Amino acid sequence: MKQIVPNLISNQIRKPFLLFLSVFAFSFAMIAQNPTNGGNIGGNQTVCAGTVPALITSESPASGGGTGTIEYLWMFTTNANAQPGGPGYTAIANSNSASYQPGPLYTTTYFVRCARRIGSGNTAFSAESNNISTITVNDLPNSSIGGNPGSGFTGTTVTFTASSAGPGGSYAWDFNGDGIIDCTTQTCTYTYNNSGTFNVNLTVTNANGCSSTTTGTITITNPFIANINDPCFCGNPLNYIPPGSLNYFNHDYIQITGNPGETWTITSISNFSGAGGDIYIVNSLTGTVTPITVGTVIPETTSGTYYLNLWFNGGLGGWSVTVSNGTGTNSITLSSGPGAINNCPLCPNAPLPVELVDFKATTIGKQVELSWITAAEINNSHFEIERSLDGARFDFLGQKEGFGTSNTNNYYNFMDTEAVPGETYYRLKQVDYNGDYTYSDVVSVRIDSDQVIVNVSPNPVTNTTVVRLGTDVAPNTVLELLSSTGQIVRTYKVQDDASSLEIDMTGLAEGIYLLSVANASREQKAFYKVVKF
Numbered sequence: 001m002k003q004i005v006p007n008l009i010s011n012q013i014r015k016p017f018l019l020f021l022s023v024f025a026f027s028f029a030m031i032a033q034n035p036t037n038g039g040n041i042g043g044n045q046t047v048c049a050g051t052v053p054a055l056i057t058s059e060s061p062a063s064g065g066g067t068g069t070i071e072y073l074w075m076f077t078t079n080a081n082a083q084p085g086g087p088g089y090t091a092i093a094n095s096n097s098a099s100y101q102p103g104p105l106y107t108t109t110y111f112v113r114c115a116r117r118i119g120s121g122n123t124a125f126s127a128e129s130n131n132i133s134t135i136t137v138n139d140l141p142n143s144s145i146g147g148n149p150g151s152g153f154t155g156t157t158v159t160f161t162a163s164s165a166g167p168g169g170s171y172a173w174d175f176n177g178d179g180i181i182d183c184t185t186q187t188c189t190y191t192y193n194n195s196g197t198f199n200v201n202l203t204v205t206n207a208n209g210c211s212s213t214t215t216g217t218i219t220i221t222n223p224f225i226a227n228i229n230d231p232c233f234c235g236n237p238l239n240y241i242p243p244g245s246l247n248y249f250n251h252d253y254i255q256i257t258g259n260p261g262e263t264w265t266i267t268s269i270s271n272f273s274g275a276g277g278d279i280y281i282v283n284s285l286t287g288t289v290t291p292i293t294v295g296t297v298i299p300e301t302t303s304g305t306y307y308l309n310l311w312f313n314g315g316l317g318g319w320s321v322t323v324s325n326g327t328g329t330n331s332i333t334l335s336s337g338p339g340a341i342n343n344c345p346l347c348p349n350a351p352l353p354v355e356l357v358d359f360k361a362t363t364i365g366k367q368v369e370l371s372w373i374t375a376a377e378i379n380n381s382h383f384e385i386e387r388s389l390d391g392a393r394f395d396f397l398g399q400k401e402g403f404g405t406s407n408t409n410n411y412y413n414f415m416d417t418e419a420v421p422g423e424t425y426y427r428l429k430q431v432d433y434n435g436d437y438t439y440s441d442v443v444s445v446r447i448d449s450d451q452v453i454v455n456v457s458p459n460p461v462t463n464t465t466v467v468r469l470g471t472d473v474a475p476n477t478v479l480e481l482l483s484s485t486g487q488i489v490r491t492y493k494v495q496d497d498a499s500s501l502e503i504d505m506t507g508l509a510e511g512i513y514l515l516s517v518a519n520a521s522r523e524q525k526a527f528y529k530v531v532k533f
Contacts, residue, residue, distance in 0.1 A: 035115045036064030038127040042099075044134040048210035049106045053135045058098035062115035062127050073114045073125045074100045084112045084128045108137045141165045143204040143212040151219045155325060156259045157191040158218070160200065168207030175200055192220040223258040223325075240282045240289070240311055249282060249289065249311035254298060256306040258325060264298040264306045268322040279312045279319050298323065301502055302492045309392060354380050354402070354430045354438070357409075361426050361445045368416040368445050370426055377406045384429040385414050389457055389466045390500045391425045391442070402430075420455040421447045422468045422499050452477070452517050453528045460531035463506045467492075467515065467528075469499055478518040479503070481530070484511060491518065505532050 040059035047053050062070050074095035075084075082088030089112065092100070100111065111133040114125035142163035149158060162171050164186065173183040175190040177199030182190060192198070197219045205211040240249040256264055269279060269292065281290045289311070298306040312319045359372040370385060380402030386394035403410050416426075424447070428440040455468035467479070473494060481490040481503065492503050505513075515528045 033065035034117050034124070035062040035070060035127040038062050038113065038115055038129040039098075040131055041111070041113050041129045041133050043131075044136070046136045046138065047105060048208070049137050049140045050104050052104050053102050056100045056102065056111055056133045058113075061098055062113075062129075064127075065117055068117040068119055070115050071118050071125075072096050072098060073116075074111060075114060076102075076109050076111050078107050078109055080108075080110065082110070084132060102135065105135060105137050109135050111135070138208040138210050139206075140210050140212040141169060141204040141206040143202050143214040145200060145202050145214055145216045148200060148216050148218055150217075151221070152192065153223045153257075153259045154193055154195050154220055155191070155262075156220070157189055159187065159189045160202075161187045162202055162204055165204045165206050170205045172203040172205075173201070177201065192218070195220050195222050223256055249280060249313060251282075251309070251311050252279075252319075253310060254306075254308045254321070254323060256298060256323065258304055258306065260304040261300070262306075262325045264323050264325050266292065266294055266296045266298070266321055267324045269294060270320045279310050279321065281309070282311045299495075301495075302504060305504055307502075354378065356428070356430070356440055359428060359440050359443060361443045363419075363445050363447060364415075366419060366421075366447060368419040368424065368426075368447075369413060370416065370443075371411070371413040372428060372440070373412070374403075374406075374410045377403050377410065379433045380404060380406075381431045381433045383412065384431060385416075386427050386429055387416065388425040388427075388442075389420060389422070389455065389468045390502070391423075391444075393466065394425070394427060395458060397426075404433075419445075419447055420457070420468050421470060422454060453479070453515060456515065456528055456530050460533045461505050462533065464502055464504050465530070467501045467503055469494060469501060473498075480516050480518045481505070482514040482516060484513070489513070505530075508532050 039062045042055070042057040042059060045053050062072070072095065074092045074097075075089040076092060077089045079088045098113075100113070102109070102111070113129040115127040116123070116125045144163050146161040146163070147159050152158065158175075160173065160175070160183075162173075165171060171184055171186055172181050173188050173190075174180060175182045175188075175198065176192075182188070197217055200216040200218055201213065202215075203211055203213045239251055258264065279292045281292055282288075283290075292310060296308070298308040301307045354377045355375040357373050357375045360370075362369045362371070372383075374380075381404075382402050383400045385397045385399065387397045388394040397416060398414055400412050400414055416424075423444055425442050425444045427442045429437050430440070431437045452470050452473055453467060454470050456465055457468070458465055475494060475496040475498075477494040479492045479494070479501070480488050481492070483489050489508060490503070490505070492501055494501055503515075510533050511531075513530045513532060515530050
């Protein structure tokens with residue numbers, strides 16, 4: 001009995017204790033176990049690259065494992081073969097929400113939602129959503145603009161090209177930024193008839209409905225036309241008096257900067273004295289004076305630059321002329337001289353202070369000998385020898401002292417030891433002691449050369465200079481002006497049968513440039529140093 005009673009008491013106590021432990025364990029499991037069902041999330045979407053997808057909604061919450069608070073963690077991957085919640089998935093920080101809003105996406109991305117109950121003692125997010133939300137990202141089309149020159153002149157027509165939108169794609173062009181679609185094909189042309197800076201907008205849409213927009217700019221300016229009148233006086237060397245005539249022709253010119261390849265013509269001519277349209281082309285080598293007529297084409301001397309020498313009868317007054325490139329928007333009237341009317345004086349045939357009876361140029365190897373004879377001299381200070389590479393602009397070459405006053409024949413000679421291959425023109429400037437001067441007739445010689453660029457004069461250059469070309473230079477040869485770093489800054493095209501070419505360096509920075517032949521190998525390429533100051 002003594003031994004039985006304790007056992008009975010022990011059994012009576014053990015039964016309630018075991019029941020308590022069982023209830024406690026059951027309650028703990030109900031409160032703190034992790035969810036057994038991850039729930040469902042929103043379905044698949046398709047978006048364009050760079051856009052924000054719609055909210056991935058919670059279709060049903062995580063469940064099971066008790067009644068404690070559920071904590072969520074969203075994860076993503078771009079690997080279609082990765083296991084949900086496993087390696088290859090990346091956790092998204094601060095994503096404790098039943099739904100999730102992704103940011104802009106640029107590639108197809110897969111999302112899952114994981115869950116756990118707070119306080120379970122098991123820190124793992126062990127329940128994944130029952131489905132994966134796939135957001136498919138379609139690429140944007142390339143909307144780059146090709147063919148935009150960046151600038152041009154009124155009347156210019158530009159051809160624009162878009163990158164391919166692929167089968168089923170479309171294009172929308174707005175060439176002047178006014179919000180109106182001007183063209184809907186891949187390649188379009190547009191003519192700018194007004195000056196200003198315009199936005200060029202291109203929107204390309206591919207077959208998936210994804211669009212990309214690019215904006216460029218183009219600046220359109222009016223052509224620049226410079227009409228510069230030379231001083232009107234009898235001693236101006238560019239003015240002209242035909243032999244045996246009292247008519248006095250004052251030199252002028254038209255210079256236009258416009259679009260390359262345009263055709264500028266004279267559309268009307270008038271004379272301020274009412275005597276008609278008296279402007280002329282003068283050939284000082286042959287002594288001919290040819291009237292310029294309506295329809296005369298102004299030559300394109302370099303790409304986009306048009307230049308025409310002209311003379312007008314100074315005894316009749318100034319001139320007015322209208323030039324046009326045929327577009328109707330670029331018709332410009334020019335007037336000569338200050339005050340519109342330029343009445344030049346007549347220049348009488350007064351006795352010359354020096355009677356020049358002979359002047360000739362002779363080649364001796366690669367040099368040129370100039371020789372002349374005077375039959376009489378009155379107050380003759382000196383002769384200045386001038387040389388020209390194009391027959392229009394003459395530069396000082398050297399000087400010979402005169403004999404003062406003399407009634408006998410005097411003989412002179414001068415050697416051009418640095419003669420330039422090609423056709424070269426020479427003239428004498430006879431200067432009196434009082435500064436008055438006269439010019440001789442022009443003589444010329446030719447020295448052959450197989451070089452492409454044989455001379456650049458003047459050099460250094462202020463604005464324009466003349467390039468002397470070799471005898472075998474093919475028409476349409478292109479010359480390139482390179483900066484000291486090798487960048488092409490200007491190109492010039494040689495016209496048919498041209499022995500020289502004027503190049504314009506206006507607007508370029510001071511420094512050293514190289515003039516070379518385009519599209520030639522290094523062995524063939526001719527380089528000539530040109531200094532701009």
